[in-house]
Amino acid sequence: MDTQLLTITEGHLSIIKALYFNNMNSALEISKITGTSIPTITKNTEELIAAGFIVEKGFAAANSGRRPMVYSLVADKHYILSVAIDQFYTRMVVVDFNGNFITAIREEAINTRDDSALEQLINAVNTFITNSSIDQDKLFVAGISMPGFIDVNEGNNRSFFHTEGTNLRDYLTEKLQIPVFIDNDSSVIALAELKFGLGKTKSEVMVINLSWGIGLGIIIDKKMYRGFKGYAGEFSHIPLFDNNKICSCGKRGCLETQASLINIEENALQEIKSGEFTSLTIKKGKVEITDIISAALNGDSLAIKLISNAGYQIGRALAILIHILNPESIVLSGRASKAGKFLLPPIQQAINEHSIPTITEDIDVSLSEMGFDAQLIGSAALAVDHLTKEFFTHQQ
Numbered sequence: 001m002d003t004q005l006l007t008i009t010e011g012h013l014s015i016i017k018a019l020y021f022n023n024m025n026s027a028l029e030i031s032k033i034t035g036t037s038i039p040t041i042t043k044n045t046e047e048l049i050a051a052g053f054i055v056e057k058g059f060a061a062a063n064s065g066r067r068p069m070v071y072s073l074v075a076d077k078h079y080i081l082s083v084a085i086d087q088f089y090t091r092m093v094v095v096d097f098n099g100n101f102i103t104a105i106r107e108e109a110i111n112t113r114d115d116s117a118l119e120q121l122i123n124a125v126n127t128f129i130t131n132s133s134i135d136q137d138k139l140f141v142a143g144i145s146m147p148g149f150i151d152v153n154e155g156n157n158r159s160f161f162h163t164e165g166t167n168l169r170d171y172l173t174e175k176l177q178i179p180v181f182i183d184n185d186s187s188v189i190a191l192a193e194l195k196f197g198l199g200k201t202k203s204e205v206m207v208i209n210l211s212w213g214i215g216l217g218i219i220i221d222k223k224m225y226r227g228f229k230g231y232a233g234e235f236s237h238i239p240l241f242d243n244n245k246i247c248s249c250g251k252r253g254c255l256e257t258q259a260s261l262i263n264i265e266e267n268a269l270q271e272i273k274s275g276e277f278t279s280l281t282i283k284k285g286k287v288e289i290t291d292i293i294s295a296a297l298n299g300d301s302l303a304i305k306l307i308s309n310a311g312y313q314i315g316r317a318l319a320i321l322i323h324i325l326n327p328e329s330i331v332l333s334g335r336a337s338k339a340g341k342f343l344l345p346p347i348q349q350a351i352n353e354h355s356i357p358t359i360t361e362d363i364d365v366s367l368s369e370m371g372f373d374a375q376l377i378g379s380a381a382l383a384v385d386h387l388t389k390e391f392f393t394h395q396q
Contacts, residue, residue: 080142
């Protein structure tokens with residue numbers, strides 16, 4: 001059926017976002033989400049159907065009375081580029097307008113500290129887009145998450161990917177030829193939980209990004225908390241230890257020096273060199289975290305011990321945050337979430353040992369149901385969350 005051109009208004013946009021973040025909804029549910037009257041929702045919905053943005057999906061289940069019609073976005077109306085960067089690897093995928101991954105996830109080894117890292121990133125993303133089978137005319141926005149101190153308003157990363165003469169967000173927009181939004185990796189993972197995970201039902205949530213560093217995303221009163229300048233959540237750099245080990249931030253004794261994936265890899269290498277019995281092997285001078293997690297899942301005692309030790313130290317640090325923030329839930333996410341069953345018990349043990357029971361008795365500690373894909377899901381959510389009506393002017 002031919003679709004009609006439509007000038008997108010704020011009312012239309014609120015429905016588009018409500019459906020993206022809630023999959024399928026009736027007019028009544030959309031009205032509650034957006035705070036808009038049902039007659040206005042009905043009018044705007046009819047216009048969006050005519051323009052090919054949304055589709056009727058049938059009647060909702062109901063115990064009695066008239067069953068309401070539910071609506072969904074047309075999945076292939078527009079596509080979103082989602083890019084999830086950590087310190088050593090970049091993952092990317094194309095997401096449809098219903099939040100589904102429609103390409104295979106591509107992972108590239110890119111060290112963010114390399115001088116050529118930004119050029120490598122741009123080449124990798126452009127190659128990925130070119131080699132994908134999607135209709136590239138439908139790819140209209142990108143969400144890119146990355147480690148570092150991100151100034152969302154300025155569009156800059158104060159830690160990595162420095163640009164001259166323009167901000168990073170605009171530079172990426174120019175080089176990728178698609179509007180780009182950027183944010184911190186841990187904040188984006190927390191955004192995924194807010195929009196699709198525990199944050200939909202819990203008011204106060206701490207989301208832990210277990211990776212090469214240890215990030216923190218904070219949800220307070222069902223809203224993202226960013227702090228005064230947007231840098232809240234640098235959990236990795238709580239100075240807990242007198243180990244004299246230099247952290248990536250330049251200070252000594254940070255949590256990262258005892259509990260990050262880098263630290264686990266370093267400890268594995270030392271244990272193997274000292275003759276510890278294990279199925280792990282040294283490859284090209286190091287022991288990869290993927291091998292350590294795999295070995296743990298296969299019952300290797302050294303791998304389990306290394307991961308468990310890191311979990312305990314994370315739990316000690318969490319005890320500090322619990323006393324300050326009193327969260328309702330703690331969610332573990334990130335690259336290390338694959339080893340979740342070895343992390344949860346020692347984290348819980350440390351919380352029990354180092355926290356006041358009255359504060360911790362009702363706190364739930366769990367693994368993210370989104371697993372390692374949370375950052376990609378959150379990067380796409382970042383892009384949708386920042387859409388304005390102007391984005392749709394030339395995209396119909």
